[in-house]
Amino acid sequence: MATRKRRTKGAGSIIHGKDGTWRFRKDLGADPATGKRRYVEAKGRTKAEARERFDAKIAELERTGLMPGAKSPHLNDYVERWLEDYRTRVKPTTYRTRAGRLHACCQVIGHVRLADLTPEHVRRCMRVLGERLAPSTLKDHFVSLKMVLDDAELEELIPVDPCRKVRPPRVEPTPVRILAPDQPRRLIAAVTDMGEARRGPVDTGDCTEMWALLFELAFAAGMREGERYALMPYELELRDGVPGIFVQQQIQAYGRPGETVIPKWLDAEHLYGTLWLTTPKTRAATRFVPISQGLWDRLWARIRRLHIGPHDLVFTTQRGTPVRESVERHHWLKALEAAGLPQVRIHSARHWMASMTARAGMPEDARISIMGHVSLQMTMHYTHRDAASLGRLMAAAIPDLHDGTEIIDVQIGDGSAVAVR
Structure with missing residues (x-):
């Protein structure tokens, strides 16, 4: 009786189906990253066709490193x-x-x-x-x-x-410039002096109001750009009598439908062009941010006057499309210029808000929650202490260490004198 010739271990299996087709199959072993077993298989009407497809698949796996081969992948x-x-x-x-x-x-x-x-x-x-x-x-x-x-x-x-x-490239942190405590008020007041819009006619009253509100939200609520552009009336909530915004969505430029891949786990709805309505940056970014009664009233006045529905955007362009960062940046820079303020970035308003909450002595856990951060370290990155607040803290912490009251004159380098106790 003729013995059946066994294939070399690891060479794979050749299966001739009842329908006449041929199938090549090989066990690649466990995936080192997941532990799951991997297989490669090819099918053809003839043995040669199946073999050709199988060899092509093996070559591709070796080329990309999914399967060890004679040569390491590029x-x-x-x-x-x-x-x-x-x-x-x-x-x-x-x-x-x-x-x-x-x-x-x-x-x-x-x-x-x-x-x-x-x-x-x-x-x-x-x-x-x-x-x-x-x-x-x-x-x-x-x-x-x-x-x-x-x-x-x-x-x-x-x-x-x-x-x-290899040592990572060295990076020295770049200081973030933010406005002084009283300067955002000047910026918002100067919005009406911005002049002509970037394109088209002079801004209408509604558009001027929109930029003022967007800038105020950036400072007063510390909302990220995409969170402000995505604001809808249903996000405005009263909790325990406190007016605020339940931040739960943002607008992001993901790309045009068909040209970008949206993962199945990501909740994203196409709005316009490359813009999508999606979830916040992180889970911690879904948060309730209290705002002043004045800002609350101004937002609702706009919503009622323009008949904005609960799930409609509060802020849109004159064409009814979502606001884009480049357009807001143009108006932001013009407002800074009109107010005679330094040319800081829009995102610095978020730094300003974090710094002001620190000056007010807000507890760290509250500051993290308001900012929508996952750690205190990130919130501290956004916090900048000015000399005036540091001076007040030092004065309260360090007592006068000089017992006497005698005042003497001391000469300094330029010939002038200063009084020293």
């Missing part, structure tokens, strides 16, 4: 495969930023195979990109590359991520 190929998975786990804006960072790295070292990557390749990549990028942006490129190579190490495609042996 960084370019592995990054593209990594991004396909990454895109399903993050928001479109996050994906777009990360993909841009990685593609820039691949322009320098993407031709190198994963197994051949060394710390010097990483250093060279940072040196080349550092010639045209700001330090903070360069560091984000390094972090992005490290994320990819960490996963390559986890998948056992490389023994160690070479980024672990």
Whole structure:
């Protein structure tokens, strides 16, 4: 009796179906990242056709690193495969930023195979990109590359991520300029002096009121840009008699339908062009922010006068489309100029609000909640102490250490005299 010849272990299975089709199947073993078993399979009407499709799939898996092969995959190929998975786990804006960072790295070292990557390749990549990028942006490129190579190490495609042996690019924090405590009032009052709109006729009364309210919300409620643009009447709530805004959505530029991938887990509704109505930045960003009675009344006066429905946008352009950051920035800069104030960024209003709550002695847990942050460290990043408030705190904390009352004159370098107790 003839013995059945067994295939070499690991070569896979060849199945000839009752319908005449051929099927090649191979067990790739457990995925190092998930522990789940992986299979590759191809089917054809003839054995040769099935084999050709099977070999093509195996070659693609080896090229992208999903399956060990004779040669390690190029960084370019592995990054593209990594991004396909990454895109399903993050928001479109996050994906777009990360993909841009990685593609820039691949322009320098993407031709190198994963197994051949060394710390010097990483250093060279940072040196080349550092010639045209700001330090903070360069560091984000390094972090992005490290994320990819960490996963390559986890998948056992490389023994160690070479980024672990490289010092990250140095970044010195850039001070954020914010307005003084009394300056936002001047900015809002100057909105009516902004003159002509960026395009078209002079701003109407409704538009002028809109910019004043948007700027006031930025300072008084510390709302992010997208949260303010997405404000709807149903978010205005009275809790225990306290007027406030229940922030629970934002507008983001994700891209045009059909041109961008919206993950299934992300709640996003297309509004106009590239703009989508979606959930806040983080879970902590869903929050109730108390506002003054005056701001509450001004918001409701606009809502009633313009007959804005509960789930309609409170702020829109003259064409009825959502407000865009570039348009608001134009009016913001014109208002700063009209008020004679320094040219600070719109987002600095959020820093101003965090700083004012600190000056008022608001407890840390309340400040974190109002700002919609996940940690005190982030809230402290937004907090800036001015000299006047520090002076008052020091005066209250440190007693006068001089017992006598004698006053003497002391000469200083320029020949003038000062009185010293």
